[in-house]
Amino acid sequence: MSGFSFQIDGVEVTAKNGQTIMEAADEAGIYIPRLCDHEGLRHQGGCRVCTVKAGGRSVAACTQPAALDLVVENETPHINKLRRDLVGMLFNEGNHLCPICEASGNCELQAMAYRLGMTEPTKFPYLEPCRPVDASHPDIALDNNRCISCGRCVRASQDVDGKGIFGYVGRGIHRHIAANGPDLQHTDAEVTDFAISAEVCPVGCIIRKREGFARPIGERDYDDHLIGYDIEKKRDE
Amino acid sequence: MAEPRLIEISPVTRVEGHGKVTIHLDKDGMVDEARLHIVEFRGFERFIHGRLLWEVPVIVQRLCGICPVSHHLAAAKAMDVICGVDELPPTAEKMRRLMHYGQVMQSHVLHFFHLAAPDLLFGFDAPADRRNIFEVLREKPELGRRAIMMRKFGQDIIQATAGKKIHGTAAIPGGINRNLPIETRDGFLKTVAEMQDWAMDALALARDYTLDHAEMVGGFAAFPSKYMSLVREGDGALDLYHGNLRMIDAEGGTIFDQLPYDRYHEVLVEDVRSWSYMKFPFIKEIGPDTGWYRVGPLARMNTVSLIDTPLANAARDELMAAHGTVKVHAVLANHWARMIEVLHCVEKITELLHDPDLQGTDLKATGERREEGIGVIEAPRGNLIHHYKVDENDQVTYCNLIVSTTHNNEGMNRAVKDVAVKHISGQPEITEGMLNHVEVAIRAYDPCLSCATHALGQMPLEVELLDAAGQTLDKRARAT
Secondary structure (H helix, E strand, C coil), rough: CCCCEEEEEEEEEECCCCCCHHHHHHHHCCCCCCCCCCCCCCCCCCCCCEEECCEEEEECCCCCHHHCCCEEEECCHHHHHHHHHHHHHHHCCCCCCHHHHHCCCCCCCHHHHHHHHCCCCCHHHHHHHHCCCCCCCEEEEEHHHCCCCCCHHHHHHHHHCCCCCCCEECCCCCEEEEECCHHHHHHHCCCCHHHHHHHHCCCCCCCEECCCCCCCCCCCCCCCCCCCCCHHHHHHC | CCCCCCECCCCCCCCCCEEEEEEEECCCCEEEEEEEEECCCCHHHCCCCCCCCCHHHHHHHHCCCCHHHHHHHHHHHHHHHHHCCCCCHHHHHHHHHHHHHHHHHHHHHHHHCCCCHHHHCCCCCCCHHHHHHHHHHHHCHHHHHHHHHHHHEEEEEEEHCCCCCCCCCECCCEEEECCCCHHHHHHHHHHHHHHHHHHHHHHHHHHHHHHHHHHHHCCCCCCCCCEEEEEEECCCCCCCCCEEEECCCCCCCEEHHHHHHHHHHHHHHEEECCCCCCCCEECCCCCCCCCCEEECCCHHHCCEEEEECCCHHHHHHHHHHHHHCEEEEEEEHHHHHHHHHHHHHHHHHHHHCCCCCHHEEECCCCCCCCEEEEEEEEEECCEEEEEECCCCCCCEEEEEEECCHHHHHHHHHHHHHHHHHHHCCCCCCCCHHHHHHHHHHHHHHCHHHHHHHHHCCCEEEEEECCCCCCEEEEEEEECC
């Protein structure tokens, strides 16, 4: 596979043909923030947190192919402000109560807010939707209060597990993730599914019962490192 | 005075939570009625419905920022029961106990030095701008420094056991999520002896104050009552983490003893009154008029048969002997009792730090699920009851919390009236110092009003003077 080079924030990056900006950046140890994208799942370009300026245009780095001599802006105050607003809106759309959430410390939404410097509530109004918890399954619970509609569980269930347990319902602001059945216990969901695993749901929406708070404070994913640390450390290696 | 009046003290300061006092004066200026009102409502018992059982110890501790560990542990104990765990692995129980002793220590130190000491050191009538911890630090810098360092030690114990100084997550249903690393233990062992010395000095300070002001203490909001606490199974020793319920009358007679706490609802019920968000618990068999009782440090000194650490036990003997009655009823003796408990906690922490079980790796037990669980603990301010029901989906369907300050509701109201009658009745002018006497009586209970009402919010309290028609004539409200 032949390669070519392009620039991210002035750094020369080598890409292979067919790679997206994000894939090339990851290999080069440059972290581009993202929430809906996940290694091993097809790209979606949904959350837009990975928005970068490429050749002067705002694009989703997870779906935009890299190109020869492309000039990409990633870590600029303006782009990070846009990302911070996007993340802020995700908080405002749901009911994200970090102090009592079992995903706290492991949550990508929370970690992204810290990385982007979101130190206070956003200027946007809280929608405070009424979303009941579906705890009908013996081993799994779904707390839609915390869902950010990233769709990672939808893709994981369809593409990896081959089950299609999760899907989107509704339109516009009312669009949300739902189980493919009247409730979770009437689906084929199993706690061993990839879609149910801790790494797929970036927040505390998909819950494996009886595991909450098992990891002590100090040993959680983002207690000591910012999100993106695992990619950025490649540059030091 | 020609017209009846209403005095309102609002907010009451140097207590946890928001409340006010109203004092009704008749046309002769005599106190007709005096009440402590809790004016907020929080609703934890309701909005916990539908949440998942393992979240409960983390959610309900948010009732309080002063003693969240108490709620964390009481809820965890209830969830242990629901998860079918009757006996925790030794490491889990000892880690929880260590957390609790650190918690009681820091809470008592906070109350004694930061909240009550300004009254005790400078006098109830001292100018309001002197009655604060900064003035203590200015005039008694070594005392102030020790207050801060002792509280820090307790908070550091909490951080090491719970993960954070405030609102940790370590107690999980059936156990704990961490042990105590040996290097952390060694760090505490370097300072714990000094903490014991300082606890002894603080105890001497509280004891000497009580004895030096024996006449005032003996007459200040001092009245007999029933007392309740957990006591250790078997010997009835002080046990802040676990045990059975003991209730005694004012003369020390047994009302009930070694009652398993999951039967609390057979003996206690709660009354509701229209003017306060805080309920009034009473003994079911006796009724609301005379069935009220008190909890807390002094109540524990009265109920227990002994303390199982030598220094604190000797200190308790001295407290009981000094009062010359079977039981101690002087509310200001709570400060002495509180410092005995600080010493007890330091002794227990020392004992635990030498226990190798704290480095164990068996952290959690499992069992057969049950629908209902009750967890009871002796919080710094007294007995704390958490009662839950959980459905087959692991979701909470019922929650009842009886918090220490709620148990003391009637006692605090009587204390307010007692002090108001003695210090305000018939006075031509109501001074700020007189009103502070009312606050001192409330403060002696170290109430946590936000816990007791499960109310959101602002911390302070107020005093109000009403006329016979209920019109506000005078009101004292301090900046929060």
